[in-house]
Amino acid sequence: MSAEAATIRTNGHEPSYLEYKGKHSGFLGWILSTDHKRIGILYLISLSFFFLVGVIFGFLMRLELISPGRTIMDAQTYNSIFTLHGVIMIFLFVIPGIPAVFGNFVLPILIGAKDVAFPRINLMSWYMYVIGGLLAVVSILLPGGPADTGWTFYIPYSVRTNTNVMLALFAAFTLGFSSILTGLNFVTTVHRLKAPGMGWFKLPLSIWSIYSTAWVQVLATPIIGITLLLVVFERWLGIGVFDPALGGDPVLFQHLFWIYSHPAVYIMILPAMGVVSEIIPVFSRRTIFGYKFIAFSSVAIALLGSLVWAHHMFTVGMSDTGQFIFSLLTMLVAIPSAIKVFNWVATLYKGSIELSTSLLFILAFIFLFTIGGLTGIMQGILTVDIQVHDTSFIVAHFHYVMFGGTGFGFFAALHYWFPKMFGRMYHKKLANTYFWLLFIGFNVLYFPMFIMGWLGMPRRYYDYLPEFHSYHFISTIGSWILVLGLLLMIYNMYHSVRKGKVVTEKNIWGGETLEWQIETPPTHENFSEIPVIETDPYQYKMNEETLDKKEVR
Template sequence: MSTEYISFLEHQGKYKGIRSWIFATDHKRIAFLYMYAIASFFLIGAILGLLMRIELISPGETIMKPQTYNGLFTVHGIIMIFMVVIPGLSAVFGNFFLPILIGAKDVAFPKLNLFSWWLFMLGSILAVASQLLKSGPPDTGWTFYAPYSTTTGTNVITATTAAFILGFSSILTGLNFIVTVHRMRAPGMKFFNMPLFPWAIYATAWIQLLATPVVGITLIMLIAERLFGIGFFNPDLGGDPVLFQHLFWIYSHPAVYIMILPAMGVITEIIPTFCQKKVYGYKAIAMSSLAIAGVGFLVWGHHMYTSGMSEQARWFFSLLTFLVAVPSAIKVFNWISTMYKGSIDMKPPFLFALFFIFLFMIGGLTGLILGSVATDIQVHDTSFIVAHFHYIIFGGMGFAFFAAIHYWLPKMYGKMYNFTRANIAAVALFIGFNLLYFPQFLIGIQGMPRRYFDYPPRFQWAQITSTIGGFILVSAVILMITNLIIGVRRGAKAPANPWNGTTLEWQIPSPPSLENFDEEPLVKENPYDYK
């Protein structure tokens, strides 16, 4: 590397202090902005979740009134879905590593990138405001189902406007990434020479771009319904509440893939590095990302098996839902095959990746029960669903995020964290997580409905277990974050390539310089070229 290397963290730009961050157009700084914001929202959301768990520890009123509880699960949902998991991996690690992994200096539109972050913050502030304004937090659930959402007196308009703005931010990020992948790849890097994380981000970006407008217009219709009574979703005026569900899930089902595809991408980066082995079935993994993104658009109706859809629609959606399970299965097979005859180094990122695979398998396999119409009828709208999507979203996306931060933190900050504490935190997270969510599967099958403030006493054993798990989980998160902060503050200096990885980010110093590459990066035919 050249002698005049200055890391992007120390680089002096036009602005000083905080303004050098919030007006930065450098993709790495924007990634940090997203990371700090998302981490804060995640903690708020987690605390709200914990409050709900405390409420549910015994039947009847424990610490709050039903209205507060209904507000809590709505807010928890809005924060976690729209402000944490949807932007999560793609806005933080996508922003930081997508350009580096394809050998670019920045994303295609740096200013637009900053604008996306500002929109994200504006939306988030509105979302928080909807909790605090006069009429009280929205109590519709994050799904905003009409006609309840058009009749309740709470701040639904503020919350939906927030979701609309957050969606717009997500669209612009996706747009930026697609153009970046098409136009900014280093010379010689063909599509099939890209590492698999950029592949996943690319597939995700398409979903962001094409699915989000539909929910955008739906939310505007909902607002117009409340303001003018346009009647699209109001049965008294000839409208159809089920149409809202169609429109909502046309976006929100693909949105699940916005959350999980980048997670799969991260895991696909981590496993070969710690096995020191070429990833098994590169093309199959790349193409299955696109397949998931594509078919993911066509299965939204499996959220609506009990809504009174036509039999034909239930048949169609069930069949397609089962087929979309296959590409995910292929990815798991490929990950495990990559470990075969590798030289496995059990460092914290790899431990997180293993936990991810296990939890993702549980989430995915329980998804089969939801894909099948007969069994879905039984568990729809029960805590089984709650458990299932937390296994996918938290166990999947969340653990992938933790894996990613442990994997890339040395590159991002140039510092190393303590492995022992990280491992302890990982194991505690894993135990707490399973204690929290697994019992919900069991009582869900027995019929415990979700979004219930109160419940029959026969379900209490599971609720107590879950609450204990919740406490362990939150403590483990705090332990993990503390360890990372200590690492960043006082940790040892990280070398350029601490894990002996082969992708482009490990060929530049830690932390990277402002323009990432001083000379044109060397592109290998296969990004995972271990000797």
């Protein structure tokens, strides 16, 4: 591959990565491929599968809650379903989400490289992902029944319950390993494989986000690994480290769990913020406002976000000093997040905006993320947190950030890079239709949860008092609208991959980053010649000058 491929200098007639034939062809050519683009697609397919499973569980959960008392399932099934919804959505969709699919696909291209630093490890991490996912699915089917602990596996219940917690724990452990390997790969890739001339401040902003994320993946994930392993051994042998019956301290479990799981929410949101910074300049035809501020705010979020975990535990009885520090740090995270939001809005200001589907999703991201972020600060305030702790207010906040933020960011990225990935175009009108369905359905589904949470509706409850009925009812209606939107999106994607209008144009959106300067779809090696970078990643100076002239007139 190395010597011959390097001498091929002709361009335009090389097969795309979709048609490329290496050592293997057909199905094997995909599942044994170390090409970062193919691995990205593999992730996209497997991720979509698990996402659908998670959506089904969420849908059933909402259906059960449409009226008080038993509706379609018993309480035990309900407990298992919210656990699986959480485990699958968090460990199999949002955490790997954007880095594994779009990070894999575009990261090497955006820095001008032919592949990631360790292509074989990259493939291995996909296999670990699939194995972890299958373990989670198998745990549903085996006797004993699926885990019913909630995705947080809180001790002592996770040691006492007779359901298949072990398999779920192993699944999460394996997925953590996969995440570590991806992070390790991306950190090394960004350090070692930047094209000549591409300094740190010439990196596209999504690279800054994915790079910061990768560090959190590497540094935080091992902690959850050992914690879950300890729970496995606690169940199996009774080593006592967390079990209060043997002298262990369950609160220590919570600390160790959140030392990872809080940074994990930044693993989830940072890449989506990168996508936002990538898409806004393109569709407003303006150079991004405050490049360095956005870049460093990613690093700041990664750093600060690693130091706030105990704000999940304000009710366990921590010292006042501890609570004060964690509350303060939590509010500090809002600063870099707000810097990003202001810079995005400033970029849009006076731009010549093209309201594409991707930009619609991005605007929804900014709107929903702002609501999610601000309610997050509310929970950082100690007194408020005692009131809303473990209520559906938390659920609403979390979904506004994770689904409204990361989920919508994921959809934006999908609609932005889809033509580059498959060389085909999706149905744009349909895309705009389901965008509105998703946006409206989302708000109808989750906004009532803020209100009823504030009024005292606990999270994870199977049954509720009659006064919450109308909120639950509205929320369930919202879930139907949302699911309809998702189905239309999946149809659009599935149909367009096979029958969409063929795109061969290199730069369909008028983007300035490197992926828009190579073939559509990219060739196996991305670049026939490694580019030399001389300019900043976002160059819309000409356009801005015209806009300024208009302003003067």
